[in-house]
Amino acid sequence: MTATTASPQPAAPRSDRSDEVRKALRTVDTGRRRKDRAMQVVVYVAFALAVIPLISVAWTVLSNGIERFDWYFLTHSMRGVFGGMDAGGIYHAIVGTFEITLGATIISVPIGILTAIYLVEYGRGSLARSVTFFVDVMTGIPSIVAGLFAYALFAVFFGPGISMGIMGSIALSVLMIPVVVRSTEEMLKLVPNELREASYALGVPKWLTIVKVVLRTATAGIVTGVMLAVARVIGETAPLLITVGVIDSINFNLFDGRMMTLPVYVYRQYSQGYVPCNDASAVCIPEINFDRAWAAALTLILIVMVLNILARLVSRYFSPKIR
Amino acid sequence: MAQRIDVKDLNIFYSDFLAVEDVSMAIEPKSVTAFIGPSGCGKSTFLRTLNRMHEVIPGARVEGTVAMEGVDLYGDDVDPVAVRRQVGMVFQRPNPFPTMSIEENVLAGVRLVNKKISKSDAADLVEESLRHANLWEEVKDRLAKPGSGLSGGQQQRLCIARAIAVRPQVLLMDEPCSALDPISTLAIEDLITELKQDYTICIVTHNMQQAARVSDRTGFFNIAGTGKPGKLIEMDDTGVMFSSPSEQATEDYISGRFG
Ligand SMILES: Nc1ncnc2c1ncn2[C@@H]1O[C@H](COP(=O)(O)OP(=O)(O)OP(=O)(O)O)[C@@H](O)[C@H]1O
Numbered sequence A: 001m002t003a004t005t006a007s008p009q010p011a012a013p014r015s016d017r018s019d020e021v022r023k024a025l026r027t028v029d030t031g032r033r034r035k036d037r038a039m040q041v042v043v044y045v046a047f048a049l050a051v052i053p054l055i056s057v058a059w060t061v062l063s064n065g066i067e068r069f070d071w072y073f074l075t076h077s078m079r080g081v082f083g084g085m086d087a088g089g090i091y092h093a094i095v096g097t098f099e100i101t102l103g104a105t106i107i108s109v110p111i112g113i114l115t116a117i118y119l120v121e122y123g124r125g126s127l128a129r130s131v132t133f134f135v136d137v138m139t140g141i142p143s144i145v146a147g148l149f150a151y152a153l154f155a156v157f158f159g160p161g162i163s164m165g166i167m168g169s170i171a172l173s174v175l176m177i178p179v180v181v182r183s184t185e186e187m188l189k190l191v192p193n194e195l196r197e198a199s200y201a202l203g204v205p206k207w208l209t210i211v212k213v214v215l216r217t218a219t220a221g222i223v224t225g226v227m228l229a230v231a232r233v234i235g236e237t238a239p240l241l242i243t244v245g246v247i248d249s250i251n252f253n254l255f256d257g258r259m260m261t262l263p264v265y266v267y268r269q270y271s272q273g274y275v276p277c278n279d280a281s282a283v284c285i286p287e288i289n290f291d292r293a294w295a296a297a298l299t300l301i302l303i304v305m306v307l308n309i310l311a312r313l314v315s316r317y318f319s320p321k322i323r
Numbered sequence B: 001m002a003q004r005i006d007v008k009d010l011n012i013f014y015s016d017f018l019a020v021e022d023v024s025m026a027i028e029p030k031s032v033t034a035f036i037g038p039s040g041c042g043k044s045t046f047l048r049t050l051n052r053m054h055e056v057i058p059g060a061r062v063e064g065t066v067a068m069e070g071v072d073l074y075g076d077d078v079d080p081v082a083v084r085r086q087v088g089m090v091f092q093r094p095n096p097f098p099t100m101s102i103e104e105n106v107l108a109g110v111r112l113v114n115k116k117i118s119k120s121d122a123a124d125l126v127e128e129s130l131r132h133a134n135l136w137e138e139v140k141d142r143l144a145k146p147g148s149g150l151s152g153g154q155q156q157r158l159c160i161a162r163a164i165a166v167r168p169q170v171l172l173m174d175e176p177c178s179a180l181d182p183i184s185t186l187a188i189e190d191l192i193t194e195l196k197q198d199y200t201i202c203i204v205t206h207n208m209q210q211a212a213r214v215s216d217r218t219g220f221f222n223i224a225g226t227g228k229p230g231k232l233i234e235m236d237d238t239g240v241m242f243s244s245p246s247e248q249a250t251e252d253y254i255s256g257r258f259g
């Protein structure tokens, strides 16, 4: 780049400039490179630190739980099992966990999604702000408090000492609703406004736009959010101990009597500790309670994993495609 | 039958901000009306009041009347949803529904309002709309593929097909070609000329040649300064506007002296 005519900008500074540019392009910022390396190391170390406990937990649960984890264990309850007997299982706890969590999901998902729709699509002013505030407060409620709340609620109607599966569902839904609201809200906010306008411009009423365009576009994210909420409550112990209690036999009825759940089962087995084996004539395993606790914990983790995979498949099915 | 629109003393507000002031005009049926003017003068704002999309924005409101065949679109007994079925809209950026296939996108105006439509009627409507939008030949073998897999120009024509599948009387287009290459732009301009046989069309454009090529009448909006409301400076047959406008500002703008 050289100027041939006598222009107001003389030739010399111009070629200086292009030399400068050439130099600037070739400069290697060693300081930044070093920082880049260092940050890479930090990131990898942080990742490793995060993964170590995860692997360690998975390994411990697997190695301790695999011994008693079999078909018999999954399909039998604890009815008539005592001492160090080589028997007993978690069928009743699986039933309870499924029913109670399902109940909590059925209560929380509509309430949570409708609240999120209100906040994103309709909410203006102080009402919306206070709803957001209370949802935030709810997120921080200790689970034991949710349990006490459900218990107190039912005790008003049925008297003290009441225990039902549905009480557990309600306690869990207190914990679940804010998570569903928050995640759904974020997903709805991600739906571009252009799509709403496109729908309105076709003469589609607002509520149909919300149901068929906004919710449909956000389905994949909402499913993932609901799944995370389920994963959050399926392992709750304290509120279920208060509301649903403990039982050794199978109870399918969510609306009558105590039920067993997996986390409570784990707690219960663990707290019973070693079995004193004095009678040499019968089969007696001293650490049977610990074995059962680990196997039940393994089952719980597997259930959460399966649910996660299902959610992934569902959300992949619903997510927008390009080709 | 396309309809005539009469706008009278229209003031358009965003909350307290008067964005467009005192517009009166007549939009002739089965013709193309172009709106031109510098950025921020309220062309989009005005266009969106013609199908009551303006009020979708919180706090937005209008004063004055927009009458279609003598019915004030802002009357108490008029449902905005019904207005939008008569007055369709194509946006600046193509916005097909990402969860829907090409076919579903065309049928969106029918399906989203839960209207029953037989399979064969639906297929006919899809073909007719896509043919009208000059897109049929390009997509007829991939109707079940997602609409977002098309090129920008194809997406825009898909949006036009979607808008005309509702069979509106009037079609509003806000800079429909601003995101498109010259070839797609020409395709859409041809399309506009064709659509004019059946529809009343209003188009906002920054492209003078485009306005001169496609429109029958042209309205020029201008703004006195930032924070001031936009105004309709003049409106006339496109030939007159581009050869001998009566306002100096129009001439300056058209000849590229500002804006
Ligand atoms: N959603 C909104 N809220 C508040 N003010 C707005 C909103 N949209 C537009 N405005 C204001 O209204 C005025 C007109 O805007 P409008 O988008 O109609 O301009 P335009 O003529 O379409 O410009 P362009 O050619 O750049 O698209 C501007 O001053 C703008 O800042």
Ligand SMILES: [Mg+2]
Binding pocket: B043, B044, B045, B174
């Ligand atoms: Mg605009």
